[in-house]
Amino acid sequence: MNSSKKICFFILILSSLFADIKVIDSNNEFFIKTLKGEVKTYISAKDLVSVLSARLYENQERKKLVLYISGKRIKVSAGTSYLVIDDDSYQMIDIVEEHNNDFYLPAEQFFNILKKTTLPGLVYDNRRETLNIDIVRYNINSVKIETKSNGTIVRIQTQKSFSDRNISSFINKHGWFYITIVGGVIDTSTLNKTIGSGIIRRVESDQINETAQIALNIKSKIISHEWYQNHDPNEIVITLRTKLKNNIVNIKKEKERWRLDTIVLDAGHGGKDPGAIGKYGTKEKDVVLDITKRVGRMLEKKTGIKVVYTRTEDVFIPLWKRTQIANDAAGKLFMSFHVNASPNRRIKGFETFLHSWDKTATAIDVAARENAVIEFEEKKVDYKKLSMERKITATMASSMFLKESEALAAAIQEELDKKLTVPNRGVKQAGFYVLSGASMPCVLIESGFVSNPSEEKNLKSPSYRKKIAEGIYKAVVKFKTSREQILADE
Helix, strand or coil: CCCCCCCCCCCCCCCCEEEEEEEEEEEEEEEEEEEEEECCEEHHHHHHHHHHCCCEEEEEEEEEEEEEEEEEEEEEECCCEEEEEEEEEEEECCCCCCCCCEEEHHHHHHHHHHHCCCCCCEEEEEECCCEEEEEECCCCEEEEEEEEECCCCCCCCEECCCCCCEEEEEEECCEEEEEECCCCCCHHHCCCCCCCCCCEEEEEEEEEEEEEEEEEEECCCCCEEHHHHHHCCCCEEEEECCCCHHCCCCCCHHHHHCCCEEEEEECEECCCCCCCCCCCCCCCHHHHHHHHHHHHHHHHHHHHCEECCCCCCCCCCCCCHHHHHHHHCCCHHHHHEEEEECCCCCCCCCCEEEECCCCCCHHHHHHHHHHHHHHCCCCCCCHHHHHHHHHHHHHHHHHHHHHHHHHHHHHHHHHHHHHCCCCEEEEEEEECCCCCCCCEEEEEEEECCCCEEEEHHHHHHHHHHHHHHHHHHHHHHHHHHHHHHHHHHH
């Protein structure tokens, strides 16, 4: 499809309580279901998404719907009047109605917000009950640049997945990296406003018939480059590797970037996923949420570190979303809290894990149990494929991440050993999806075995959980002090 092609939709007059809106798109005809109140018209969210060739995610259990329209993420909930567009909230006068497994939006109010935020070409005539939408159906919307110590990651946000054979890339002798996407329709006005970062001076894009092309002007020599596709969210990820020294120009600025000012705390499991359950009914999700919040309160009160939580309530968060939260928050440290379980009820003690795809037999068992969370996810992610992608991403991070993760894990084990009388099971490595993709030092803490009756009793005790939290807090403080001393000495 040509990027300059304009699509006009006209909504015809409603005549009954339940009616279909006829939508004309060039040579095709579509219909949008409506509900008509005494003075207001409500439109079907699902039909609107279909007409716009957009995407949606539905959670019937929580009565929530996420619309992906023109590069925007729009969250709506049945029975409320609020919309969340990306990270901004908007309030309508009337609430969203639910009918026949669909969500109906107050047309005039919703379209007014949509026009201001997402579709400036939208014109809605409430009196005539007509809608005119003037848009281009883009499937490539934006570019995000992530600077690493030895290269740069470029994420091209897309509305769909493309066949790998329709994507190609090369670097010319003048320092331009080109990626070409057959079937791509690119929003050039948005992409050409992308501000360069790291080794990328600027971003340019062009639409050539049915093919989109993105060009990155590179200011450093590239050692190697790769690309791959993610599928949730849809994106093409480009890795551009350079020598470490080429990326560190302003030492003072670099030190500040590495300063430990934001920590992301992840309470494992939650909601419909209870995690491990002890003989007396103790649920992992409840224990770790309490420990996580205790650690967070100590850090906020005593250190001034900004604490970001993946969850503060009993809700389910998919594994991929947890590290996304950490990366979006520009976290400098990611800690995932858990308690262990084993068929052997005599086993007890605490241990801390680093992320690695090279695993011992014991580590495989632990990782398999924690990774089983996948079965609770509404929309299954291809984690097997994702794990390979994460390996590529991990190589882009500085080796400092692993070293720092090891230092933090060792500190946690040392401090917990001072607080607890159960065995210190040491620092181990395993392949946890919840840690995969975190662009920062990260650890997973197993604070005990809920499968051991005596340790389950301990874990149920608020005073015992306080001891665990205090030990982890002291470990973070020790790690922070050591890290900042290194930065000061450099």
